[in-house]
Amino acid sequence: MTRTLRRVPGYLFLTVAAILSVFPLYFMVVSATNTSQDVLDSRLLPGSHLIENFNTLVGSQDVGSAMSHSAVNAIATTALALVVCSIAGYGFEVFHSRGKDTMMSILLLAMMIPFAATMIPLFQLFAELDMVNSTFAVILPAISTPFLILLFRQASRSFPHEIIEAARIDGLGELSIFGRIYLPTMRSTYAAAAVITFMTAWNNFLWPKVILVNNDYQTMPMLISNIRAGYVTDYGMLMLAVLLASLPAVVVFLLLQRSFANGITGAIK
Amino acid sequence: MRVEQRRNLTGWAFLIPAALLIALMNFWPMIQAFILSLKTGRGRRLDFAEPLWYNYQRLFADEIFLLTVQNTFIYLIVQVPIMLVLALILANLLNDRRLRFRGMWRTAIFLPCAVGLVSYSLVFRTLFANDGFINDFLMGLHLIDSPINWLGQTGTARLVIILGLLWRWTGYNMVFYLAALQNLDNSTLEAARIDGAGPFKTFWYVTIPQLRPIILLTAIMSTNGTIQLFDESWNLTQGGPAYTSMTMSHYLFELSFQKNPNFGYAAALSYAILLMVAVLAFIQMKVGDKRD
Numbered sequence: 279m280t281r282t283l284r285r286v287p288g289y290l291f292l293t294v295a296a297i298l299s300v301f302p303l304y305f306m307v308v309s310a311t312n313t314s315q316d317v318l319d320s321r322l323l324p325g326s327h328l329i330e331n332f333n334t335l336v337g338s339q340d341v342g343s344a345m346s347h348s349a350v351n352a353i354a355t356t357a358l359a360l361v362v363c364s365i366a367g368y369g370f371e372v373f374h375s376r377g378k379d380t381m382m383s384i385l386l387l388a389m390m391i392p393f394a395a396t397m398i399p400l401f402q403l404f405a406e407l408d409m410v411n412s413t414f415a416v417i418l419p420a421i422s423t424p425f426l427i428l429l430f431r432q433a434s435r436s437f438p439h440e441i442i443e444a445a446r447i448d449g450l451g452e453l454s455i456f457g458r459i460y461l462p463t464m465r466s467t468y469a470a471a472a473v474i475t476f477m478t479a480w481n482n483f484l485w486p487k488v489i490l491v492n493n494d495y496q497t498m499p500m501l502i503s504n505i506r507a508g509y510v511t512d513y514g515m516l517m518l519a520v521l522l523a524s525l526p527a528v529v530v531f532l533l534l535q536r537s538f539a540n541g542i543t544g545a546i547k
Numbered sequence: 548m549r550v551e552q553r554r555n556l557t558g559w560a561f562l563i564p565a566a567l568l569i570a571l572m573n574f575w576p577m578i579q580a581f582i583l584s585l586k587t588g589r590g591r592r593l594d595f596a597e598p599l600w601y602n603y604q605r606l607f608a609d610e611i612f613l614l615t616v617q618n619t620f621i622y623l624i625v626q627v628p629i630m631l632v633l634a635l636i637l638a639n640l641l642n643d644r645r646l647r648f649r650g651m652w653r654t655a656i657f658l659p660c661a662v663g664l665v666s667y668s669l670v671f672r673t674l675f676a677n678d679g680f681i682n683d684f685l686m687g688l689h690l691i692d693s694p695i696n697w698l699g700q701t702g703t704a705r706l707v708i709i710l711g712l713l714w715r716w717t718g719y720n721m722v723f724y725l726a727a728l729q730n731l732d733n734s735t736l737e738a739a740r741i742d743g744a745g746p747f748k749t750f751w752y753v754t755i756p757q758l759r760p761i762i763l764l765t766a767i768m769s770t771n772g773t774i775q776l777f778d779e780s781w782n783l784t785q786g787g788p789a790y791t792s793m794t795m796s797h798y799l800f801e802l803s804f805q806k807n808p809n810f811g812y813a814a815a816l817s818y819a820i821l822l823m824v825a826v827l828a829f830i831q832m833k834v835g836d837k838r839d
Contacts, residue, residue, distance in 0.1 A: 288640050288643075288646075291636070291637075291640065292637070292640055292641075292652050292656075295633075295637060295652075295655075295656055295717075296651075296652055296655035296656055298714065299655050299656050299658055299659055299714070299718060300655050300658060302659075302667065302670045302671065302674065302714065303658065303659075303662065303670075305670065305673075305674065305680065306666075306670045309673070317673065318676070318678045318679065319683075320679075320680045320683040320684070362564050362565050362568065363565055365561050365562070365564070365565070366561060366562040366564070366565035366566070368561060369557075369558045369559070369560075369561025369562035370558075370562055372558070373554055373555060373557060373558020373559075373561065374558075375555055375558065378558060378559070378562065381562070381566060385565075385566060385569050388569050388573040388574065390771070390824060390825060390828060391573050391574075391577050391821065392771070392774065392775045392817070392820050392821055392824050393775060394775055394795070394796050394799050394816075394817045394820045394821070395576075395577055395580050395817040395818060395820060395821040396572070396573060396576035396577055396580060397576075397799075397803070397817070398576075398580060398583065398803055398810050398813055398814055398817065399575070399576035399577075399579035399580050399583065399814075400572065400576045401803075401804075402579075402810070403576070418568075418572060419572040419573075421568055421572075422564070422565040422566075422568035422569050422572070423569075424569065427562075427565055452554075452557045452561075456561075477661065480663070481663030481664060481665070481666075483663070483664060483665050483777070483778050483781075484777050484778070484796070484800070487800075488800075488803075488804060499663055499664075499665040499666070502665055502666065502669055503665050503669075503781070503782050513673055513676075516669065516673065517670070517673065520666045520669050520670060523663065523665070523666050524661075524662050524663055524666040527661055527662070527663060528658075528661045528662065530661075531658070531660070531661030532654075532661070535654060535657065538660075538661075539657070539722050539725075539726070542719070542722060542723070543722060543723055543726040
C-alpha cells in the first residue's frame, strides 16, 4: 500500500506533463474543424467546418504548390544526404587512418558554426550563380552535415570487418562491398538518419525564407508564416493550414519514433 | 601501387564529396562573412571600412542589437536550466521498469519534437491571443479578472517564448537522458540501494554523476540552439513589443534582407553570434569536464 502511495506523485507529474505536451496539438486539430469565432470562444470539441476552412484556405493560398515544394525539398535533401553522408561515415571508419581522423575533427568543428554566420555569404554565392529561388540552392547546404557523418561513422563501428575482408578475397570491389553488403545490413541506421533529415528539412524555415525570394516557390512553413502576417486572422483556417504543414513530419514521427530517438542520440554512442 | 595505399586512397574518395560540401557550405561562407564584416556600404557596392573594425564598434553603440542580446540571454538563462531539470526528472520517472504505460507517456512527452517551429509558434500565438484560449481558461478559473495582453507586453511576451521553448524541447532532451539511463551501470544503483540510500540520494549521488557527459552535451546543444533562435521570435511575438522579445538572429535577418540591406554590418552581427556560441561552449566544456 505505501509502495503504491509513494508512486502517486510520479504518476501525477507524468499526467500533467503528458496533458501539457499533447494539448496544443489537440487544440490545433480541433480548431481546424471550427470557425474562427469558435476558436476564440475556446471551443474544444470537433466542429463541422473542416471543409469550409479548407475551401477558404485553398481559395486564398496556393497550398498545393507549397506542399509540393516542401515535399520535393525534403525528399531530395534526405535522399542526397543519406548517400553522401553514409559513404563518408563508412570511409572514415572502414578506411581508418590518422589523416582521416584529423579531417573528421575539422569537419566536426562545422557543427559549432551558427547558421547565422554563413547565411549572408551563402545567399550572395547563390545570387552570383543566378540560383536564387532554385530547389538546388535550398537543398545544397543541407546535404552534408557533420552530425549525419558522425552518426554513420559510429554505426559503422559495429559492422564486422571480417565480412569486408572476406568480400575482398572473393574479389568484390570496394563500392560493391558498400552497396551490397554494408547498406542492406545498416537499414536501421539509414532509417534513423532518414527520419531526422526529413523532419529537419520539412520544417526548415530560415534558409528557405532567405533564398526563396519569390513567394511562388514558398514552402509550407513559409506559407503559414505569411498567413499570420495578414491583418485579419481566420483562426479556423490558420489552424488547418498549420495542421497540414505539420502533418507529414508528425506522421513520420509517429510511425518511426524509435528510429528518430535512435537517430538523435545515435551519434553520441 | 601497394594494396594499403590503394585502400587509403579509396577511403579518401569515399569521404571527399561530404568534406568538399562542408568546406563549401560551412567553412568558406564563414570566412567570407568575416571579410564582409570589415566592409561597409549598401547593396552590392562594398568597400573596406575605415577603421577596419568600424562595424564592430557600431555594434556596441546599437541599442537594438544590445536589446536583442539581452533578450536572447534571458531566454537562455531562464529556459535552459528549467528545461534540463524537467527533462532529467521525466527521464528518471520513465526509466522505472515498474511504471505502467511507459510507451504512452514517452510518446506523449516526446511528441512536441515532431512539430515544426513555425507550426508550434502559430499555435501558441493563437492560444495566447487576447481573446484566445489561455485568457478564457484563466478567467474561467477566476485567476484573472480581465484578459492579459500576453504578446503586447514585454514581460509576458518573453514568458510566452520561454513557455514555447520549454514545450518544444523538454521531451527532446529527455530522450537523451533516457538513452543514457538505459546504458547506466545497474550494479552501482544496486549498491546504493543495499547501502540504504533513498531514491533521491541515489539519483543525486549515483545517477547524476554518471550522466554528467550527457548533461554537458545537452547543455551545449540547447545553448547553441537558443543563441540562434529565429522562428519563435519571427512567428510567435514578431519581436515585439518594440523589439523587447526579438532575438539576435531575428535582428540579423531584418538587417540583411529587409528595407536597406547592410551586409557588412549584418556580417559583423553574425560574427558576434558565432563568438558567443564558441565562448559559451568553451566555458561549459571547462566547467563540465571538471573531475572531482
